[in-house]
Amino acid sequence: MPTSKDVARLAGVSQSTVSYVMSGRRPISEKTRKRVEDAMAQLAFQPNAGARALASRRSQVIGLAIPFVFDLHRGSIMEFISVIAATARQSDYDILLVTDDEGPQGLERVVGQQLVDGLIIMQVEGDDARVPVIRNLPVPSVLIGIPEKHEGLECIDADFELAGQMCVEELAKLGHETVTLVDWQDEVIRRHVNYVKRFHRGVDKASAAVGVKVLHAPGRVTIAGMEKAVAKALERTKGIPAFIAPEAANADLLVEALANLGLVPGRDVSVVANCSDGLAERQRIPLTTIGFEPDEVSRRAVHMIVRDLTDPASRPPEALELIRPVFKHRKSTIRPRPKR
Amino acid sequence: MPTSKDVARLAGVSQSTVSYVMSGRRPISEKTRKRVEDAMAQLAFQPNAGARALASRRSQVIGLAIPFVFDLHRGSIMEFISVIAATARQSDYDILLVTDDEGPQGLERVVGQQLVDGLIIMQVEGDDARVPVIRNLPVPSVLIGIPEKHEGLECIDADFELAGQMCVEELAKLGHETVTLVDWQDEVIRRHVNYVKRFHRGVDKASAAVGVKVLHAPGRVTIAGMEKAVAKALERTKGIPAFIAPEAANADLLVEALANLGLVPGRDVSVVANCSDGLAERQRIPLTTIGFEPDEVSRRAVHMIVRDLTDPASRPPEALELIRPVFKHRKSTIRPRPKR
DNA sequence: TCGATTTGTCGATACGTATCGACGATGCGC
DNA sequence: GCGCATCGTCGATACGTATCGACAAATCGA
Known part of the structure; x- marks a missing residue:
């Protein structure tokens, strides 16, 4: 493997000049730069990452803590990761995976x-064990998800509270008086994931504000379970029922359960789901959705950490970015009693 | 951050002794080792990765090339990645992501x-553009998936040919005379993904061997499309129909389409799917599946590359490992005319 | 025109670990 | 008791890049 010294020899300059050509930290004459760049190209020179890290004290690598258990539709985690890695590359950073297998010490190790x-921590829970650890780490971190205690941290997440609010408001605007929230699966709720709470808060807020009654149907794992939950919700609903399904897996099940009960979204009931556009459009009746734009969250997270790293002075003492959800009207809602 | 020199000073030995304690490459007396280890613990010493890489010429990092487009149920890619990262850690390696955004040059860059x-390349296609690149790389690679030209490469994948064979044989054994293969989605086939071909080969082989007629239904993206495909298959089937759904997304759709046509797996038709156990068991009628054990593939891939790296001499000139699929009988098959 | 600044390059050194050669101490066979 | 291999440790050096101080040349302002 060629080194910067080889490049220097070929170009007839010193090694330090080669280094300055790469970093641009000192002025270099056009002529010299050209000679060095030609030499680099000729030798297919690539700087040694280890040496570079040793000398500069920066590895140009960002650690990405990925979740062990998957709340979200698992595919979407993959999307997060892909986008994060690709975005990081645009700022000349690579991504190193840190799994939960090592526990929070994995973070201490890589740092x-x-x-x-620096670190990006995915899928942060309400009382995440990793949070106290990263507080004591000498590198910046960005959290995706918002822990209970988030003073002094940089967090980013979809605005679940606003999402809950928007769902209810939208259904209220259509004329629904009772709305059933198909809840997350027990397992998720039990883990105190924060965004569930935030979504609920938004739903409750809007419910109080616009005077809509909200029923809670537990999230079920099987179709049979979902059918039972739906049936129960129907019993307690006056007028045309409306459902909010904030978990993709449940949206799927809900639609199927409704179909089995002979109910067509957009004709007999309203459904607002949170799932990928793909899933929504694959349904017989394309689903109206509240979208969480995982790409946007990922990109912003990377930009935050990159800014922290390239310009530490600009690092805010605390940041809490909430990405506005996007409401996409498709065909799964209905006006029980059209206004106008 | 403490260095090995700090540790040496505290322990009253030379820096090289600290290094030998860590690597074990020279005998160290029990007494000295203890002193050094205590000092390391006291200082919470962690060796600097850059310096280590520079001096030893090995980074203890494995590059993982992740796919840009996702054939498999996206969640399962996440599973691959998690398991690969966790397994790598067990051999003291970390995982660096390489996305397709950079193209094959991304591989050249990290190397x-x-x-x-070393590299692990996921989701290798029949004529993958990355294959010629890695052939010229001075580090070992392991491919997950099998390209057309695989001489001199180390590849690992699920044994799709055997899977296809097993599906047909199983259905034949039950007594089916006609079997419908719900094919992959066009997009996947068009990309010449190799495993599709291998699955087909297995199906054809078994079909010829046991005298079962095989119909092909195109893989559809929508329920309506799937219903049409199923209806067409039913027309051309004599006796009780049987379906093979080798793609998870299609399995889902197939079951729904059958339900809409009033057909119950295990009562009116036989269904063998390839999907996760979770998905199979969540169905109203738990699906009999052919499982591809992604964990097994991931673990083996890591073990292969780690072996190559730790003992280069043991590297085989070529390797082609096929993981045997697992057939799990659940409730979605039926004997058209019981034999015995 | 001269001093002051800027431009462009070089040499030397630091970064932290691994490893090689050297060397005294220890154990072994006889 | 002697030669010899092994054990256990040290000092020195290499790994490849970034960066600092130095310095000559070019540029500028007055």
Whole structure:
């Protein structure tokens, strides 16, 4: 493998000049730059990452803590990761995976070894065990998800509270008086994931504000279970029923359960789901959705950490970014008693 | 951050002794080792990855090339990645992501910069553009998926040919004379993904061997499309129909389409699917599946590359590992005319 | 025109670990 | 008791890049 010294020799300059050509930290004459760049190209030179990290004390690598258990539709986690990795590359950073298998010490390890310059923590829970750890780490971190105690942290997430609010408001605007929230699966709720709470808060807020009654149907794992939950919700609903399904897996099940009960979204009931556009459009009746734009969250998270790293002075003492959800009208809602 | 020199000073030994304690490459007396280990613990010493990589010429990092487009149920890719990362850690390796955004040059970059010691390439296609690139790379690679030209490569994948064979044989054994293969989605086939071909080969082989007629239904993206495909297949089937759904997304749709046509798996038709156990068991009628054990594939891939790296001499000139699929009988098959 | 600044380059050194050669101490066979 | 291999440790050096101080040349302002 060629080194910067080889490049220097070929170009007839010193090694330090080669370094300055790469970093641009000192002025270089056009002529010299050209000679060096030609030499680099000729030798297919690539700077050694280890040496670079050693000398500069920065690895140009960001650690990405990925979740062990998957709340979200698992595919969407993959999307997060892809986008994060691709976005990081645009700022000349690479992504190193940190799994939950090592526990929070995994984070201490990659930072301690100076393998990474900063961290992005995915799927942060309400009382996440990783939070106290990263507080004591000498590198910046960005959290995706919002822990209970988030003073002094940089967090980003979809605005679940607003999403809950928007769902209820939208259904109220259509004329629904009772709305059933198909809840997350027990397992998720039990883990105190924060965004569930936030979504609920938004739903409750809007419910109080616009005077809509909200029923809670537990999230079920099987179709049979979902059918039972739906039936129960129907019993307690006056007028045309409306459902909010904030978990993709449940949206799927809900639609199927409704179909089995002979109910067509957009004709007999209203359904607002939170799922990918793909899933929504694959349904017989395309679903109206509240979208969470995972790409947007990922990109912003990367930009935040990159800014922290390239310009530490600009690092805010605390940041809490909420990404506005997007409401997409499709065909699964109905006006029980058209206004106008 | 403490360095090995700090540890040496505290323990009253030389820096090289600290290094030998860590690597075990020279005998160290029990007494000295203890002193050094205590000092390391006291200082919470972690060796600097960059310096280590520079001196040893190995980064202890494996590059993982992740797919840009997702054939498999996207969630399962996430599973691959998690397991690969966790398994790598067990051999003291970390995982660096390489996305397709950079194209095959991304692989050249991470290797050229000596960021990684080896590569795992996921989701390898029949004529994958990355294959010619890795052939010229000075580090070992392991491919998940099998390209057309695989001489001199180390590949691993699920044994799709055997899977196709097993599906047909199983249905034949039950007594079916006609079997419908719900094919992959056009997009996947068009990309010449190799495993589709291999699955077909297995199906054809078994079909010829046991004298079962095989119909092909195109994979559809919508329920309506799937219903049409199923109806067409039914027309051309004599006796009780049987379906093979080798793609998880299609399995889902197939079951729904059958339900809409009033057909119950295990009562009116036989269905063998390839999907996760979770999905299979969530169905009203738990699906009999052919399982591809992604964990097994991931673990083996990591073990292969780690072996290549730790003992280069043991590297085989070529390897083609096929993981045997697992047939799980549940409730979605039926004997048209019981034999015995 | 001269001093002051800027431009462009070089040499030397630091970064933290791994590893090689050297060397005294220890154990072994006889 | 002697030669010899092994054990256990140290000092020195290499790994490849970034960066600092130095310095000559070019540019500028008055």
